[in-house]
Every structure is written in C-alpha cells, then in structure tokens.
Amino acid sequence: MRATVTTPDFAAPTACPPTCTACGLRTTGAFSPATQEQLLFLESFRVGTRPMAAGQQIIPENRLGTQLFTLYDGWAMRYKTLSDGRRQILNFLLPGDFIGLQQELTDNATHGVEALTDVLLCVFPRDRLWEFYQQDPRLGYALTWLSASQERIVDENLLTNGRRNATERVAMLLVQLYRRAERLGLAADGSIAFPFTQQHLADALGLSLVHTNKTLRRLAQLGLHVIRSGRLHMVDPRGLETMADYYDRPLGNVPLI
Amino acid sequence: MRATVTTPDFAAPTACPPTCTACGLRTTGAFSPATQEQLLFLESFRVGTRPMAAGQQIIPENRLGTQLFTLYDGWAMRYKTLSDGRRQILNFLLPGDFIGLQQELTDNATHGVEALTDVLLCVFPRDRLWEFYQQDPRLGYALTWLSASQERIVDENLLTNGRRNATERVAMLLVQLYRRAERLGLAADGSIAFPFTQQHLADALGLSLVHTNKTLRRLAQLGLHVIRSGRLHMVDPRGLETMADYYDRPLGNVPLI
DNA sequence: CGGACATTTGACAAGCTTCAAGAGAAGTGG
C-alpha cells in the first residue's frame, strides 16, 4: 500500500470541468486546434468526468477496464510490477495524456495506472473507441499520434534506465518533468508542483530509494535544483541538461482528445 | 562502424516479394485477415520493395526520412544513442513490424533503425500516411494498433532494464525473442535464427558486454539454452521463463500493413 | 502528542563495469 500524497501547491482540480467546446486545456496553447464539429462529437461521446483521489488505481494492473480516460487535471503514472513487488514506473502522465489506449488495443491490461495527485478524468466508453475512427479520420489519426508520442517518452526513459548513470538519470528526470509541465503552463517562477516521493523517482529511474536520495542531495548541493514544500525549483536548468546529456527539439502541438 | 552480419540459417529473403494480395506474411496465421479491397489499396500505395544489407541504417538517427516501411523479412532494431556513443537498443523488429510511424507523427527522428540481417522492406511514401485514415478507418485503427503493440514491447523492456538483474534480463530477452519468432513460424526444433552479437544483447539490456557474456555462459552451463552457429536453441524454455519472471498472455492476431 | 511516512546519512556488501589479454571465427587479398 502506498500512501496518499497531498498536493499542496498544485492548482486544485476545477470542481466541474467545462464542456469540451470550452475545455480548459485547449487554452494552454499546447494542443492542436480542433473543429467545432469534432468538439461536439467528443462531448457527445464523453460519459462524464470523474475525480479520483491520489493513490487510487485509475486502471489496476492485469485487469481490463471498460473505460478510457483523458487526464484533465493532476498527475498520474503508468507502471508495471514483477511478481516479487519490484516496480517500474513507465512514464508520468500529465493533463492531456490519454489513458487506456494500449489496453484496449492489445486487449490486455499489461500495466497499471495510478493517480499521483487528486485527479480529474474525462471518461469515454471503451467499447466505442472504434467510433472515433469512423466518425472522423482525423480523430483516429490523433489517437495514433497520442500513442506514438507516449512511446517517444518511454523510449527516452528506456535509454535513461539502460545507459545513463545515477546522476544523469536524476538530472534527466527533473529536466523532463519540468519541460513537460512548463509546456502546459504549469510552471511559475522556474518551479513546478512536484508531488512525487523519492520512491517514485527511484521506481522511474531503476534505482534504489537510498541511492536516489543521495544523488538528489548531491545535485541540490551543486546548486542545480531545490525541492521544497512540494515544488521543484530549477535553479540551473542548463546545468541539469548538460549533466543529463539532454537533447530534445521543442515539441509541436499535440492533439487532445 | 559495425560489421556486416551474415545470416547462415535464416530463411533467405524471397528475392521479390509477392503482391500484397499474395503476401507471404499473411500465411503465417499471425496476422489478422484483411479484405481484398484493403489489400488492393495497400498494393496501390506501396512504392515498392527494397532489400538492405545487414548493418545498414534503415532510418538514420536524428534524420527524418521520406518513407515508411514494413519489415517483410529479416531482423532489425530501433536504437538511441547518447552523445558519447553509449547505445540503447529499444526493441528488435521482426517481419510484420511497421517502421517509421513515430518519426512521421512526432516529426522528429528520435531514434535510428538498423538492419541486423539482410532485410527486405515494403516501402510506403511518408507524406501519404494520412490517406490510410481517409481510405479506410480500419487501416487507421490498424496503425494505432501497431503503434500500441510496439509500445507494449518497449514497456516490457523498460521493466527489464529498470528492475531485473543481469540473469533475469538475459533470460527474459532470450524468451521474448524466441516467442516472437516462433509466432511468425520462424522456429524449428525449438530453435530460431539468432543473428545478434553479444554487444547487441548488452545494448538491449543495459549491461556491459563482458557481464552479458558471463551471464550468458552461466545460463548455458545451467543447461537452459545453447547458442551455436547463429541459432538459439531453447533447451529449457520453462526454466528460462521462471528465471525471468516472464509472464505474458498469448498475443491475439496483429494487423499487418 | 503519537503514529505513519518520507527523507537523510553512514557503513558495508554485492553486482556490474572496466581493463587486459588470449582464443576462436570469419572475411580479404595475395
């Protein structure tokens, strides 16, 4: 059992999200524009919204749910575990990320999805996924896009786990999380909400908790970052990028479903 | 520069693959059936076929090609490298795997694809990918499916790299490669062609070459497998599965494009 | 204030990497 993580500085989920035509996420500028018609279709398709508390399983491992989700607000993670409990976090999910696509397509829940903060989800019926493709090929294209861009992140995480040392791994993760959150307008004064325990970081990086802690401390003492009261402050983002051998071209607009 | 690897026991690529309507891969039973109409569309879409020699770059890292491919025959790999040359193999590609989807969608070649054996590719024009979705939503759905099932493999590799020890990693890789090849009818007498150097295995597993070698030797001495003259013989598949904490439900039919 | 976590540190052990060097295999050219 993992504890519930509260989210002190994180913008509280809007109690009730707006309709798709007035979706709060689309104003961030991070997503490709959609036609009014597409928005109306999405809205008709959407079962509703659902809040979930931090620590809850959005999709339990090895079980096949009946719903698909778009993460509207908050943080979540995809993970896999071995039979003896060792856990690997595959990637972290931010607002706009689509949840459940892999399970639907491979007909097999091979990983779990857990809310890291209190979360707000847009809910879609799983068995009607196919209608996206029929309704408007552009929506199908968008789904492939979303799937591919998640894979891009997992690819990078695999490189990190396989070939970066502990220092590089931690630096990489901090840079990535900051960049992704910043893109969504979640950064303020060079800092973002940081609702992760060091165990989360360790499980994402393939390191032990203790070693993750020591590495984090070293980077902090070098003046590269500060983590305090649930926020990550990027003191020297360039330094972290160099340390991580970080290289990424800026991401274009992402579709949102 | 990596050497050219010959493929002694591997079925030689058909000099010229048949038309899509008589595609040799569809007889394996591993792929979902397609309608005659879809096959004709694919055929009209296909630019042609291209053989490539082992060691050649199908898609160079950090470059954006103008073509998409289906691997028709042979083995390939997707990989990423750090600036100092450390390489991580993301996954191995077998016949039926689609190549280049991520680049197209994220408009950014973030990984390279290299032929491990002599290879035969079906070539499609990159800039017409969109037509798949317009022509027949089922084709778009199939593309998402292919993307998601590659991600499933990368997810598993990330778990392996992050949370399995050296012995488990090697066992896992052997089991996976065997299962995937077997599924395509490439296994004979409990063995498959194995065109990998130990450096490939090391780069896929996030291990050093030396440690990979020692681990392989240990598993071989335990009577779990034999690698000889370019073939992997699974002497004790169950033993390897147990050692790897391998768990996977049988895969249903995969779409083929 | 007490309990449950999360973070931090030190000491020690172990797994994995690096270095080095020889043996085997495979392609190349005279």
Add this chain to the structure above:
DNA sequence: CCACTTCTCTTGAAGCTTGTCAAATGTCCG
C-alpha cells in the same frame, strides 16, 4: 589456399557504482 586482419567470444582481476541494512531526523495529520 594460406596468411593476415578484424571481429567476436571468453576469462580473470581489480575497482567503482549501486544496493542493502540500520537508524536517526523531519514532516504531516489526526
């Protein structure tokens, strides 16, 4: 056809990174 070159595989030894164990401190919350 054999010598030469270049990979690949194999093994031993030493060192370093990372993991494990243990315990103290800090923090949040009822």
